[in-house]
Amino acid sequence: MSLVDIRDLTVTYDARRAAVPAVRGVTLSVQAGASLGIAGESGCGKSSVALAMLRLLPATAAVGGHILLDGDDIATMSFGKLRAVRWSRASIVFQGAMHALNPVRAIGGQIAEPIRVHDPATTRADALTRARELLRQVGLPAWRADSYPHELSGGQRQRVMVAMALACRPRLIIADEATTALDVMIQAQVLDLVSDVIARQGIALIMISHDLSILASTCDELAVMYAGRVVEHGPTAKVVAHGAHPYTRGLARAFPTVGDPASRGRPRGVPGDAPSPLRLPDGCAFRPRCPIAIDDCAHGDIPLQAVAEGRRAACLRAGEETP
């Protein structure tokens, strides 16, 4: 049985007058100890998927489908059970570490927070000792436990968030744009740290980013989302190098190769904007931006189909070269 099993997940936000479909039927699974990257542009629904996994979406979001964490359905769980599951089975490394830390509390106490929430019998001193040990695991000196968030650099704060995610020995860590706000060197350090920690402790990872290069360096598997759907899914290296879906190829091309003169001035990325979830085109949602769209793309749903061993893509012309 997989550690995480997302089946036909839908998330619909109730905006004032209209229902906004942010996620439209996503099916993904992660095995224990494996890592999955979810890529896509802003607004493609990747963060909604992440938040839905711990039922953290606002009350205006209607969630359909099933999310099984270790076989338990998150959607139907009682609030008490859900609270126990949060962080102890799956924890989150949030996007903005500055905002995710309480500015007026020392970070040691904040790392200790989940420990004491989940095991109220733990004394304050024991929890703080464990917090210091966690800080050492993420490469920060133990005395940093007494620092306040504003006394740390951006990279250090993100390390604190990683330490906090590890606090309850979860089996899954969800990293939602965890390194987006950092500069590239720090980003690389934090990514190394995350890869190292999850490999050593056998934790599964779901990493969400718009940056394919980050996902390529950390994840075994990659799912590319577009307009609330997974349009391609497969082993990371193959998906990045030889995308079967034209959107994946566009996304991969959007990142220039440093030092490669041939990549200079080459057409990059995908022209146009992602469609509004309120006005999705018929047929394939990518059709208006697709360089290889054909008439058939305008009709019906384009299902995710196997295109090779372990690879799926939602495209009628999967694998054909983009002109």
Added chain:
Amino acid sequence: MTATAIRWAHRRTRAADAWRQYRAQRAGMAGLIVLAAVTILAIAAPLVADADSLDPTQAPGHRFEPPGARFWLGTDDVGRSVLTLTIYGARMSLLVGVTATVLSVLIGAVVGLVAGHFARATGWVLMRLTDWFLVLPQLVLAIALAVMLGPSAATIIIAIALTSWASTARLVRSATLAVESRGYLERARALGGGHWHLITRHVTGAVAPLIFASATLQVASAILAEATLSFLGLGDPAVVSWGTILSHANDSGAVSYGAWWYVIPPGVLIVAVVAAFTLCGRAVEAIVNPRLREAR
């Protein structure tokens, strides 16, 4: 240094910082000095004035003696020293003012926090209740309550608290809503924290300075309300407070007799203390909310 030592050092620097900012505000300092003087006088009352002389049967002087060497502020209609009355009156006025405020801010803070945290149905119901208390004329409601509960100091405290919590509730609710949208509350929810955990660990701390500032301002109106209710005869007639002194002065015809010394001391002190609390409250507010600070 140990962890707690470092944390205490942090707190000390922060407190010293806040104190420095406070000291820079002249009006706030003036208010604080007045308050300190009145509070010390109230606490030290038994040392400077004889409590027994408050008993009308043991009054040391004659009726309406003007201020002089023996009675600096003259005597009242039964011959008690107005100075002694005023000093002992400070105890009751301050006690009722502060207790009523603590009670009122407590009710207001709980209602505000709950309404802000459970912003949907519960919050809506609580806010309509708050609105109701906000639009009711405060004095009329307090008089009705005091009449219902019978004259005593506790009555006055309860009447003031029950009629003045609504504005605190509104203030705390809006601050709570602002804090609730912060990232660290989402994190606290994600790590399995329940409502109690979120409110006590994260929201209350962030809202507390605001509550404190509003409480300081509210003491002023509570003291004024106490004086009003006592003057109207709803307090315990046996206990001396500035309000009851004024009430007695009114009943005994001190004004038509021309005994100005019976009316002016408690009156001036009420104004002084109310003004002092307001000045202190404004100064604290300016520290809590830097936008209120004057540009220099």
